[in-house]
Amino acid sequence: MLLGTTAHHGTTEGTETFILQLLLQQRYAEAYELLVKQPVQTAALYNTAICLHWSGDYQEALNRLEKIQLAPHMSSGNQLNTENICKQIRNKQNQTDDFLQGISEAYIKSFPALVHDAIIRLKTACWLQLGSYEKVIAIATPIAHKGYKNITDALKLADTAHDKRI
Template sequence: MLLQSSQVPPEGAEELLIINLIYQGRYAEAYLLLKTETPQRPAGMFNLALCFYWLGSYRETLVCLDKAQMLLAIDRGGISLNSDNFYKAIREKQNLIDEYKLPLTSKYIALFGELAKDNITRLKTDCWLQLEVYQKVIEIATPIAHKNYKNIDDALQIAKERI
């Protein structure tokens, strides 16, 4: 059955639509939905940042990421990230790929707040690197360098060589 305009979609349906649009590479459509989102949420701001990042508009990306960071609570609780050896092995392998450039849901942020913060930092690092502001790359990336994210390690190496 098709939803008529008077029917309200189920909770989270628009968020899932936005995420699917981004996965499909339909950034323009995702952007249209995200720019009118109220109230602003960390997931929405992060996903909007992905639209700007895809466009190559790194300063706009940084503005959205700063807003997402401000909207995140200091301690969101969630699931312990120091689970077991399998989790650690999977996480180490995942740290080597660009999964931080994938859209986030509000539920993901609620459960994995620390990783969401890292995704923001990783994307900010990429932006500052693209803008060739190497001192900012070092400032932003150094606090999470111990987590062995490939893009962080690579960015720090480039920034240190070019300063």
């Protein structure tokens, strides 16, 4: 048998790691090519949505995000470490666009509440680009108290746009 001729019907850990490396290198086209061949899993859908967001195809990114079905216990989430240093790190991290980074199935299992928030943050970014300010307000408001910079900024912009229309 020739090297590379065995059939793989699932995402291997190596393929997932390679896709994450491509995303980190901003090689979205290459990552997308691999992702569309992957089985429909949460990480693949999310990572595909990142590629589509980057390309400017916000509606298709939203379509992929809508296909993600987190288990009910996942969105209510894990208890994040409440130590003071961890809170400081989390608060600082919330000021970044980390939701535009790829995720793995292991990350989903380890940090389901953060994955839920990342999905909301990416949806918010897409709706904002599409100019659907009502949708931005509807989807972003429930997590506004968490202090994510993109959520705060999106809500300010949506409120301003809404005020101008009145």
